Structure formats: C-alpha cells, structure tokens
Amino acid sequence: MADSREPAVQAAKLDTYRAWQATRYGSAAEALQLGELAYRAPVGAEVAIRVEAAALNPIDYKLLAGQLRRLQKLRFPATPGFDAAGTVIACGPGATRFSPGDRVFVRGSRDTLGAFAEITMQPQAFVAHAPRNLDASQAASLPLVALTTMQALEDRAHAQPGQSILVHAGVGGLGSFALQYARHLGLTVHTTCSERNRALAFSLGAQEVIAYDREDYRHRLDRYDMVFDTLGGEHTLGSFNVIKRGGVLVSVAGPPDREMAAKAPNFLVRWGMQAMAREVHAAAKNKQVRYFRFLTESDGPRLEALVPLIESGEIRPLIDRVFEFEQLVAACEYLQQGRARGKVVLRVALA
Template sequence: MKAFVIDSYKGPIHAAEVPTPTVGPRDIYVKVVAASVNPLDQLVRSGEFKQLLKYPMPVILGHDVSGVVTDIGTEVTDFAIGDEIYARPRDLRIGTFAEYIAIHQDDAAHKPKTLSFEEAAAVPLVALAAWQMLVDRAHIKPGQKVLVHAGAGGLGSTVIQLAKHLGAHVATTAGSASTELVTSLGADVVIDYRTTDFADMLSGYDLAIDAVGGDNLMKTLTVLAPGGLALGVTGPPDARFATQLGAPAPFKLILSLLSRKVRSAAKKRGVRYSFFFMQASGEHLRTLAELYDAGHLRPVIDTTFPFDKTVEALAYVESGKTKAGKVVITQN
C-alpha cells in the first residue's frame, strides 16, 4: 500500500510502498478516508522523543484518522465491518498517512454522526488533549478561570470550546485576525499577542495551557492563582512524562533536571507546572463524540490537501502558514 514515511530521524518524509498492516486479535483494520496534521508529527520526525518512543524505521507518520472498518480481529467486540470510526492510535502504532491502518479497538470510537470524515479526522488528538487537560488533570469546575495560548490553533480552539462547556471563564491569546473566531468559540477575553503583554492583563487563573514554551511559559506562571496549574505542551518534559511512557528510572531523573528551572519558578510562586502528553483513549472519544453531535464542540479546519500532497500538507504546517485550526489530508 502507499504511505508517507521517514527512513531516519530528521530525514525527509516521502511516499513509499509498504506492506499492509498485520491485524492483531483486538485490532480493527481501517480504510483511511482522512487524516490530519499535528505538531507532534514534526516532533516525532525530528527525533524529539526518540529516547522514550523508539519507532522502528521506516515509520509511517500521522496521529489522527477517520475511516471505515474493513476487517476485524478475532477478539474484537466493539466494532463491525462497515463501521465509520475516528481515532488517535496509541504511540508506537501511529501511521495514519497511509491507505490502511490497523488500530487497537481500545483506541477508536464510532465517528460522530454529525461530522464528515474530514471534520472527524481533525478532532481526535486535540479533543483528547483538551479533555485530559481540563477534566482529568485540572478538574475544571464552573466559574474557574482558564488561559489557553494560541486560541486559534487546533488545540487552542478545542480547549476554548470544552472549557466553556464546563462552565469556565476563558482567556486566550491570538492574532487580531482571529479575534472573531475565538470569540465565536466562547473566549471571554482575547489578547492580541502582537501588541499586548498578557501578563499585564490577566491574574488569578486556575489553569494555563502553554504551547509556546520558553519565556512565554515562564511569564504564564505569573498569571496563575495560588495553587494554579500550568500545563506545558511543548515542554520542558518532566519525570511524570517518563512515568507515563514507562521509561526506565534514569530517564525520570534526566527529565526532572530538564524541567527543574520552570518547576522551581512555579514553586516560588506557589503554583504548579507539569508537562502534558496526551494518551490514546477510545472511551474518551466516545464521550467527545456525544459533545460534537450535541453541538457543544465543533471542528475548526484551516485547509485540506489530497493524499498525494501529504508532503506539501506537512510543509504547510511546519512553515507556519496555518491561520486557524487543523490541516486535513483526504483520500476521497
């Protein structure tokens, strides 16, 4: 089958003919209809997590998928041939930039009925991340205050919507061209990051989600209320990340040292910092499908590319041309 692979870390992504996936007893075999591009694809390609996530080369990239089940393993109970699904396959089993993929049934859910395949493919990773940040990690309650940077992006636009559904007050940073979009998604406060310092405008936030890193992350700590939590999406990683991936003890120490500066700064302010890396979950996707079908959440799509233009789709995202939401790759 045709797929888009890298042969080595930091190497170019290119089209290749690869063997069709093997279907395990608890796997569903999916004809890919659409996939979407995430910053995580570039992080895997660059070898950012190569000491913790050891992908055998060549590796097919792609973390989001929607499609149709064409075969099932002998122990599959939740799906049947012909089902329309969406998923973020678990780490070390990614590979949605391909004609077919085998996915563990626990990582998939039936596609939201109200969404097209293209819309559904834009959802899994960012929706799972938003749910796990807001519900599982921060336990956001009505009336609490949430700051999310880059609100027009795929993750930010989803966090805004889910946080509002949970009853939170939401602030976001975005360019002036995106003000109307993020306001329509539910943002209560929109700060133009090009002209205004968010740290001068905000205070007392219970949760802040940072996908920028560096000085922006350190400044984000200053707007948190005592006991507030900052979640870093781009790093620095911490010992919890090593635990999540089941890494050996030495990696926990290494990652703890990498995040020591920001954790120390957080402690001095009486707040908390943690690196965030989402986990595959079909159970969460089933809950999220209900929210999409009920109209509480909606996908935001920047543009679509045909499957043959997958290389161009990744280059488009990496160059920073995305204005809002996700880039989707279709095989219609």
Template sequence: MKAFLLDRYKKKQPLRLGDAPEPAMGPGDVLVEIAAAGLNVLDAKIRNGEFKLLLPYKPPFILGHDLAGTVIRVGRGVRRFKAGDEVYARPRDGRIGTLAERIAVAEADVALKPRNLSMAEAASIPLVGLTAWQALVELAKVEPGDKVLIHAGSGGVGTFAIQLAKDLGATVATTASAGNADLVRSLGADIVIDYKRQDFETVLSGYDVVLNSLDGDTLRKSLDVLKPGGRLISISGPPDPAFAKVQGLNWFLVQVMRLLSLGIRRKAKARSVDYAFLFMRANGAQLAEIAVLIEAGTIRPVIDRVVSFAETDAALTELEAGRSKGKVVVQIR
C-alpha cells in the same frame, strides 16, 4: 498499500510516498480503511527527531496520529466494532501511521465517528480533542467559574480547548493575533489578548489554569497569571519526572526529565503553583464522550484546509510554520 514514509530523522526531511506492508492485525485490533487523516505539529517534531528518546521509532516508518475511516475487519477478540462501522481514532504511541491507506488500531483506541461530521472533519478531532480533554478535564478538573488561559487559541489544540473550557463553565482567555480574534471569540473566548501588541502576563491575573503550547518564555510568563494553587499545564515541554515514570522510562531518562524541568518546577513551587507536562495518550472511551459533545453541537471542528494525499509532505512543512487556523487534514479516500 500506499503510505507516506519517513526514511530518516532530520529537520524538514521529506516524506516519501511509497509502498508499505499491509497492517498486521492482533486479536484485539480493528482494521480501518482510512478516509482522512489529520496533520499535527507532533508529526513534524517526530520527523525532526525531537522525540527519539521518548518514541524510538525505527525508520522507515509511517507518520500520522489522527484518522477517520471505515472498519474493514476486526480481530476475534473485538466486541464493540464490526465491518462497515465508521470510526475515528488516535492510535496509541508505538502504533502510529495514519498517513496510509489502512491501519490496524487497538479496539480501546477507537470510537464511532460523530454522525454529524464528514470523514475529513472527524479526522481533525482525535489528537487535539484528547489533548484538551486530558488537560482540562483530567488534570485541571476545570469547574464552573474557573478562569482558564489557553495559549495559541487559533491553533488545532486551542480551537478545541476554548470550546471545551466554555462547556465546562469556565471564563476563557486566549492569546491570538488580531486577525484571528473573531475566530476565537466565535468559539467562546471571553478575553482575547493580541500577543503582538499586549503582554498577557501584565493584563491577566488570578487564573486557575493555563494551558501552554508555546515556547519556554511563554511558559515562564504564564506563572505570573496564575493564583496560588493554580495549575500550569504544558503540552510543549519540558517533560517532568512524573511523566517519565508514567511512561516507564529508565532511571537515566527520569533524571534527564528532572533536570530539563527543574527550573520551571522550582519557579512554580515558589508561587504555590502546580506544573505538569502532558503528552496525551490514546483513549477511545474519551473520544466517545467527545463525540457526544460534537453531536450535540457543543463543539465543532475548525479546519484550515483539506489537502489531497499527494500534497501530504508539502502540507506538513507548511503546518510547521504555525500559521494554520485549526487543523490541516489529508483526504486519503
């Protein structure tokens, strides 16, 4: 089958379009013919080697974390899916590779595609949807009346998280450029901070939750926005010891994570704020719940553009520049 392969870890290393072996299936796997795949900043970070300690993939390997497609075959232990089902998924770590014609995915990571979405629209959802769900529903436990700040509201995670936070009953603030203000307001943002002209930490206060996807400076300033007992959740780091233990990392890596996050954890503790690093995990059951919200019209996908399979490498390079509104999707079939 055709796939985009990463031959070595290096910043801006080109992906190579080539032939890859057919996916090996286990008894609990679903074999999917991929129609479309979402691109994510995570793909670029893995390519650049930023996650080699956490995700030690051995080149050459296939990148890609989002898919929508049609089930071709199921393993003998699979009960929830059958050939012909239209599905979407974020394959679990260690089994990524959606920038290809086919992939074998664990049954537990798969959900039926929202019926009102095209394949390209559905492929834009899994990683950002699960990230927002696990941050706001699982970790933060957002409730009606909470005040939530979502950084980078026009990005892939931001566009989804704004809609989810509003559905949970929160008052939502977000940071975005003036050019993207109308977009984030249309998604439900109550307060829009123009990050080029305003310092969000001087405008906002008394917030219950901040979801950070930006740099360390933004992370530190976000502490000033939170009230005592608030939660600072970061998907861009630094990883903390709790994350390392959940991942089952060795003693040395746990200590590395402890040192990397020591500064922000101390600052958070001094303000009676809880800091947590989120590295989202695959979860088909949560994708099924997200599909219900999408089919009800509560959440809609936001897609910057759809590119051809041949344009995958160039599109990933452009995505890394950080100027996309919503998701970039690769049309494979």
C-alpha cells in the same frame, strides 16, 4: 471463503495499499516517501480501517525530525500519523465493539502510529464510532486535540464551572478545540493569539482575547485559576505571572513534570529532563502552583463519550486546510509555519 468479519471492499484493493513511510530522521521532505505495503488481516483486538482522512499534528514533524528521540524513537521504516477517520474493513476476533462498515475515528497508537496510509491497523481500545454529522476530514481533525484537552482540563486541572482559564494559542489546532471545550465545562475563557485572529477566537468561545502583537499577557498578574500552555519556551515560565497563587499550569509544550521525567528511559535522560524543568519547578513552588506536563494517551471510549457534544453542534471542528494524500510533505511544511487556524487535514482517496 471470507470470514463474516472480513472487509466489504474488493479483495483486489487489499493486496497492497499506499502508505507514507519515514526511512530516516529529517525534515518531512527528507524523511518521507510514499510507498506500498502488503495488507494483512487484523489479529487479536485489531481493527483495520480504510482511512478516508488523516489529520496532522505538530508531533508528526517533531517525531520525523528526531526532536522527541529521547522519549519516543521511530522504528524505521515507520508510517507516521496519529489521527484518522474512515470505515472499518475488517476486525480481529477480539475486536468485538466494531464491525465492517462502521464509520470510526481514532487517535492511533504511539508505538505503531500509521494514520498516513490508505489503511491503518489500530487496537480497538483506541477506536471510536465517528460523529454522524461530520465528514471524514472533520472527524479526523478531532481525536488528538480532543483527548489532549480532556486529559489536561479534566484529569490534571480538575476544572470546575466558574473557574477562569487562559488558553494559549486559542485558534491553533489544539487551542480551537480547547476554547470550545473549556466553555462547555463552564469556565471563563481568555485566550492569546495574534490580532488578525481576534474575531475567530471570539467565535470559538473566548470571552476575552489578548492579542500578543498588541499586549503582553504577562501583565495580567494573578488573574487565572489555570493556564493551558500550548506554547512552551518562555511562555511556560511567563504563564506563572498570570496564575493565581494555588492555581494550576497544565502544559503540553513546556519542560517535563516529575511524573513525566520519572518515565524517562534511563538515568541520563531523566537527569536532563529534571535539569530542563528546574526553573519551572522553582516557580511552581514559589507560587504554590501545581505544574503538569504530559503526553496524550489514546482512548477510544473517551472519544466516543465526546460524540454527543459534537452531534449536538456544541463543539465544531475547525479546519484550516485540506491537502490531498500525495501532498503530505507540503501539508507538514504548511503546519510547521505555525500559523494554522484550526486543523490541517489530508484527504485520502483510494488510488
């Protein structure tokens, strides 16, 4: 007989489920195959979620391509994907915060990933009850970008009302959340994007928009208390121009900071990371700027704390495009073009 915490869906559906699997490093087209996995009941504090939507993030195609191999190796075959939303179908005995039937959203485990599947198994510590005013696609679009923004602006920059911030790429997946959250924190918010996205950036809460195809933001010398660097490359160093002396640069795309380098798996990787970051550390020292570069941590309770902000409508998800589950390769290729306005999402209908 089924346990009382067992799924409220037909047992037949649970024998197997469809999941995207990467069997090698490569482009999405080279690496990904749609396959079937056997269902197993959740154990410990695991929650089994019937995925109704999953969101893409640049880290998905970067992991597939092996670009982050020094930090995070894929164990093949791997089901990729971090962000999912759906309905709990079963809970392990230790997953006491959830019950079958709960609508949830999650930024999944960095070790096991698994969002691009009809069912994902996640530790309850990463899962949160979903905002009631959102459909699954909207809910799935939020976890990774929301946690990244909170961990950048609150935990690293310690942003205070009245301070000023430049958010790079304010209409991208991450930026479109960060602009709104920065306004919620009471910051004066400026952003960069192309001229064609100017109106959208204002609608997301930017008070000033620097269109990079019209103006070089680097000429705005010593203007901001903090910069949220979502671009990396030349823009990490370039951002020092516009930060006030003693300010903060939080990057999610630039070279590793010392804390991140210290976590490197071995001496060689650590040495390589430190070498990559040398110029940035010199610029930070020169201007007495605190420089942070971090990897996002999954955190269910923190996502749950965000729910009132979403339900009140103060922060709204922005979705650029929804693809069907079977179109993951096309969705990755679309996101990889780097022109998304908001998030790219997969709709997952049970076959």
